[in-house]
Structures are given as C-alpha cells and as structure tokens.
Amino acid sequence: MPIQTTVSVLPEAPADAALLALPYDAELNPKVELPVPVAALLAHYEAKGEAGEIVEVPVTRGDAVGRVLLYGVGDGSPRALRKAAAGLTRRARGKQELTVVLPPGDAAVFAEAALLAAYTFKIGGQGTPPVAALTLAGADEPAVRRGEAVAQAVALARDLTNTPSSTKNPAWLAEQAAATGLEAKVWEEDALRADGFGGILAVGQGSVHPPRLIQLSYTPEGAERHVVLVGKGITFDSGGLSLKPTDNMKTQKTDMAGGAVVIAVMGALAAMGSRVRVTGLIAAAENMPSGTAQRPGDVITHYGGTTVEVTNTDAEGRLVLADALAYADAVLDPDAMVDIATLTGAISVALGRSIGAVYSSADELADELVEAGARSDDRLWRMPLIEDYRPALDSPIADMQNADVGGRYGAGSITAALFLREFTGKRPWAHLDIAGVGRSTVDEGTLTKGATGFGVRVLLDWLTGS
Numbered sequence: 001m002p003i004q005t006t007v008s009v010l011p012e013a014p015a016d017a018a019l020l021a022l023p024y025d026a027e028l029n030p031k032v033e034l035p036v037p038v039a040a041l042l043a044h045y046e047a048k049g050e051a052g053e054i055v056e057v058p059v060t061r062g063d064a065v066g067r068v069l070l071y072g073v074g075d076g077s078p079r080a081l082r083k084a085a086a087g088l089t090r091r092a093r094g095k096q097e098l099t100v101v102l103p104p105g106d107a108a109v110f111a112e113a114a115l116l117a118a119y120t121f122k123i124g125g126q127g128t129p130p131v132a133a134l135t136l137a138g139a140d141e142p143a144v145r146r147g148e149a150v151a152q153a154v155a156l157a158r159d160l161t162n163t164p165s166s167t168k169n170p171a172w173l174a175e176q177a178a179a180t181g182l183e184a185k186v187w188e189e190d191a192l193r194a195d196g197f198g199g200i201l202a203v204g205q206g207s208v209h210p211p212r213l214i215q216l217s218y219t220p221e222g223a224e225r226h227v228v229l230v231g232k233g234i235t236f237d238s239g240g241l242s243l244k245p246t247d248n249m250k251t252q253k254t255d256m257a258g259g260a261v262v263i264a265v266m267g268a269l270a271a272m273g274s275r276v277r278v279t280g281l282i283a284a285a286e287n288m289p290s291g292t293a294q295r296p297g298d299v300i301t302h303y304g305g306t307t308v309e310v311t312n313t314d315a316e317g318r319l320v321l322a323d324a325l326a327y328a329d330a331v332l333d334p335d336a337m338v339d340i341a342t343l344t345g346a347i348s349v350a351l352g353r354s355i356g357a358v359y360s361s362a363d364e365l366a367d368e369l370v371e372a373g374a375r376s377d378d379r380l381w382r383m384p385l386i387e388d389y390r391p392a393l394d395s396p397i398a399d400m401q402n403a404d405v406g407g408r409y410g411a412g413s414i415t416a417a418l419f420l421r422e423f424t425g426k427r428p429w430a431h432l433d434i435a436g437v438g439r440s441t442v443d444e445g446t447l448t449k450g451a452t453g454f455g456v457r458v459l460l461d462w463l464t465g466s
Contacts, residue, residue, distance in 0.1 A: 002156070007144060013100075015032050022070055022101050024047065034057055050072045054071045055069070073105070077105075085100075086116070094128045097135060100134070112147035116155070117445065123164075150457060157263070157453035161438070168256070185217075196302075197302075200213055203313075212284045213283055216279070218270065228280075230338070231340055233282040234287055236252055258340040265278075273464060274460075282324075302423070303322075303323045306326070321339050340434060345412070347433040348436035355379045357382075357436075358373075360431070361429045361430075362429065364428075365428045392404035413433055417431045437454040438451065
C-alpha cells in the first residue's frame with residue numbers, strides 16, 4: 001500500500017503546533033515558550049546532538065498540552081539527516097500531525113527518510129498507525145517532492161515484495177507491471193516456448209502458475225543512451241526438488257524483490273525526470289516441486305542456445321536471469337545492463353544485512369553504481385569476479401552447469417555472478433546481489449520488518465543523474 005502519511009511544506013512552523021520538532025541549534029520561534037531554557041534542557045538530558053537523539057518537552061497550548069521535540073542531526077550529513085528524520089517519524093506514530101523545522105541540508109533526503117519510516121504493510125488486524133500528516137517548515141518544496149517520489153517508489157517495491165504468494169504469482173506480477181502505465185509486453189507460456197526462453201520455462205514448469213517474462217519500456221525524447229534493468233521475479237521459491245528447509249522457506253515470498261525493484265524504478269522514471277532510455281525485464285516464475293518440476297541432471301537450452309546442466313534446482317534465479325540477459329544482449333542492444341536479484345545466501349555471510357554487492361565487467365559502471373549507492377544510502381560494495389573460480393561452472397555434458405557441485409570453491413555469490421556474466425555478450429554489465437539487504441528482520445530507522453525495497457534508491461539516483 002502506498003505510504004499513507006501526507007507531506008506539506010510551509011515557510012515557517014506555526015507556533016501552536018501540537019507536535020513541533022526543532023533541531024538543537026535552531027533559533028526558536030519567539031512564540032514557542034519552553035518551561036526551561038534550551039541549553040539547560042539539553043544539559044539536563046546530557047544530549048550530545050547525535051543524529052536520532054530526541055528530547056521531548058511538554059508545552060502549554062491554551063488549556064491543552066503540546067509537545068516540542070528537540071532533535072539532534074549529528075554532522076548534518078545525508079546519512080545523519082536520514083537517521084534524524086526517521087527517528088522523528090517513529091516518535092510521532094499514532095499522532096495526527098508532526099511539524100518539523102528542518103535543519104540545513106538536503107530536504108529531499110530528510111523527506112524521503114521520514115516517509116520511509118512511516119511505511120507499514122498490514123493485512124487486517126490492529127496496530128498503531130503512522131503519523132497522518134507531516135509538515136516540513138522552511139523546506140525547498142521541489143526537493144521535498146523529489147524525496148516523496150523516491151519514498152513512494154521504494155514503498156511500491158516493498159508492497160509487491162511483501163504481498164503473500166497466495167495472491168502473488170507471475171501473472172499477478174505482470175498485472176502490477178502494466179499498472180505503471182508504461183508500454184508493456186508480456187510473454188506467456190506459449191510465447192516463451194516459441195521464442196526459446198528455456199530457463200524461465202524450466203524453473204516455472206513445476207508450478208500450476210505458469211511463468212512470464214515482462215518487458216517495460218521508458219523512452220524519453222532525446223535519450224542518448226539505453227540501459228536495460230533485469231529483475232529476478234521468483235514469486236515463491238520452495239527450492240524445487242532441491243527442497244529448502246522449512247525455516248528457509250518462510251521468507252521466500254520475497255524472492256522476487258529484484259523484479260519488484262525494477263517495476264518500481266520503471267514507474268518512477270518519468271516523475272523523476274530521467275533522460276535515459278530504460279527497458280525493464282522481469283523474469284517471473286514460481287519454483288515448486290511437483291511431478292512436472294525440473295530435476296537435478298536435466299539439461300536446458302537458454303535463449304540464444306547456451307545449454308546448462310541443472311545441478312541444483314534451488315539455484316533457479318540465475319536460470320531465469322540468464323534468459324533475460326541473453327535476450328537483452330541479442331535483441332535490445334543496450335549500452336549497459338544491470339541485473340538485481342536476491343540471488344545467494346552466500347552474500348549475506350560476506351557483507352551482512354546493510355550493504356549490497358555489486359559485481360561488474362566494467363570499472364566505470366561499477367564506480368558509478370557504488371557512488372550512487374553512497375549518495376542514496378543503498379550502499380554497495382564491489383565484489384570480485386575471480387576467474388580462478390570459473391571451472392565451478394564446467395559441465396561434462398552441457399556448456400555449463402548452474403551450481404558448483406560439492407562446493408569446491410566455496411564462493412557461492414561469486415560463481416553465481418560468473419554464471420550470469422556468460423549471458424551478457426561482453427557488454428558493460430553489473431549484477432546486484434541483494435539477498436542480504438532485500439529483507440529486514442527489525443523495525444528500525446527507515447526499515448520495517450519485511451521487504452526493504454533496496455535497489456530502488458541507488459538505481460533512481462544513477463538513472464536520474466542525482
């Protein structure tokens with residue numbers, strides 16, 4: 001569901017606001033009377049001015065009681081502003097309105113973080129709602145609207161990813177993609193077979209819900225370069241016949257997080273003023289065990305003719321992505337390709353749950369994405385494509401195999417990236433492995449338990465030249 005908190009901008013804060021937030025170093029509105037001088041309050045609470053630190057002060061509002069929230073912004077950096085903004089929105093849960101006097105700095109990141117912290121996804125039941133209205137005083141309105149657009153795009157990715165798989169299947173995902181209003185093309189099962197998308201078909205053949213390949217097109221006037229985004233859209237991943245343990249299956253409705261990111265990014269490009277032509281591909285399938293499921297030992301033929309021996313049906317994401325990447329290279333002729341996927345548990349071991357991985361065949365592209373990640377707070381760390389591990393993909397009966405049998409090299413995320421690279425035709429390409437950062441186990445900062453929407457902010461930043 002879209003973020004429900006509305007955001008407005010005023011030149012200055014009304015003195016009678018029931019819930020008013022002021023940065024520690026702000027000059028107080030003369031009409032705001034505090035019971036104790038600010039310096040004494042901060043000293044009493046031993047406030048250090050760190051980002052996210054809040055001192056709450058009751059004030060009179062006629063016969064009623066209002067609240068002033070004095071908040072710290074740390075060093076005023078974008079990351080500090082995001083932490084401060086998220087802390088304020090969380091403190092205001094259940095309230096009708098929060099009025100914030102903004103500190104110096106980027107109003108877009110402040111608005112974005114405040115709204116992301118207000119995100120909720122709940123099907124029925126009760127709970128404390130987010131603050132209904134957010135008023136930002138002294139902010140640059142275009143910057144605030146940009147932050148709001150980014151937050152709503154992230155929220156869409158979270159919504160798609162959080163939706164239960166009892167509702168979400170490849171056909172449903174195609175409907176959500178079409179709802180962006182962009183030009184859309186969808187390959188259904190017969191068309192996938194006719195055009196040779198063997199990887200997508202193989203992964204989806206065990207499910208009663210047939211697979212789809214979804215293409216979205218954004219073509220602004222005067223675009224001078226063309227980028228293809230490819231998202232993994234596994235609407236539920238049981239592991240197939242290489243069945244996952246029960247605990248590992250509990251979060252697998254979110255295995256289409258990469259596809260959700262691509263849909264959300266594509267839908268936001270026009271509002272963000274991107275001048276880049278972008279084609280989005282979402283390779284969607286449900287990976288289920290059944291009498292018709294692919295088996296370990298099967299050989300499939302991908303788009304373009306590459307044959308792959310399936311050694312592990314739970315390494316399915318790379319099979320659907322391979323088809324989409326090969327199609328993009330052969331037909332769409334992009335200047336660069338970026339795929340995004342909850343691909344390997346191994347990357348969580350390497351980088352944890354706060355930083356995503358980027359692998360790339362092109363140094364300039366990798367640098368651009370890492371820099372965009374630093375600006376947007378979807379932080380990325382470049383990982384190596386180690387050629388010594390390439391033999392892990394050798395098969396005795398096919399061009400390749402999809403998983404390192406026996407874990408000879410012990411580098412699951414790297415070998416997965418090496419597999420994908422084989423389908424990129426030597427074009428500039430980057431792979432974002434978001435398995436560690438695509439889900440959150442805590443309500444903290446801008447995150448809510450469940451899907452994070454990681455990848456939306458970095459890709460929008462990169463594609464809009466922020």
